Amino acid sequence: MSPAQLRAEWRRLHRGQTLPAGLTASQLVRSIAWRMQEKALGGLAPARMRELDRLARQLDTKGELELAGVRQLKPGSRLVRHWHGKVYSVTVLEQGFEFDERHYTSLTQIARQITGAAWSGPRFFGLKQQGQRPV
Numbered sequence: 001m002s003p004a005q006l007r008a009e010w011r012r013l014h015r016g017q018t019l020p021a022g023l024t025a026s027q028l029v030r031s032i033a034w035r036m037q038e039k040a041l042g043g044l045a046p047a048r049m050r051e052l053d054r055l056a057r058q059l060d061t062k063g064e065l066e067l068a069g070v071r072q073l074k075p076g077s078r079l080v081r082h083w084h085g086k087v088y089s090v091t092v093l094e095q096g097f098e099f100d101e102r103h104y105t106s107l108t109q110i111a112r113q114i115t116g117a118a119w120s121g122p123r124f125f126g127l128k129q130q131g132q133r134p135v
Contacts, residue, residue, distance in 0.1 A: 006032065013039075079107075079125045081114070088114055090125070 001009065006028040010019055013035040023031070044052070059065055073079075077092040088110075091098040096105045104110050107121025115124070122128040 003028075010035075073127075079127075081125055083114055 003025050006025055007019060009032050010028055013032060043049075055065055073092045075092055075094045079090040079092065079097075081088045081090075088099070090107070090110055093103070096103055097107060097110060098104070099110045099113070104113075107125055107127075108119065109121070111119035111121040111124035120128065
């Protein structure tokens with residue numbers, strides 16, 4: 001496609017958005033391919049979108065990104081917590097968590113199941129200190 005055709009295709013796929021200035025033809029092709037894949041297969045998970053929005057706001061306000069300390073839970077990881085003399089183990093899945101041979105969508109549900117109280121799941125499992133954002 002010519003550069004003009006690529007710009008037209010980008011505008012078609014990104015209705016209502018302004019075409020960023022200075023994109024090369026190669027960048028336009030990748031952006032178009034990403035958008036087509038996103039429409040066909042679904043976009044980023046809501047948590048990923050929130051994290052990207054947070055990073056964009058941080059870049060706007062501070063002019064730099066603080067990435068140190070950002071932890072990602074990888075599928076297959078195990079979270080272990082000792083609570084009232086008993087050891088609890090949670091397995092991280094692609095979508096959610098497994099605890100006690102059941103699937104849960106959030107750690108907070110599991111923390112409530114274990115404690116019987118309204119706990120923050122990431123805080124209960126030591127992934128967040130008070131005042132920090134969860135992973």
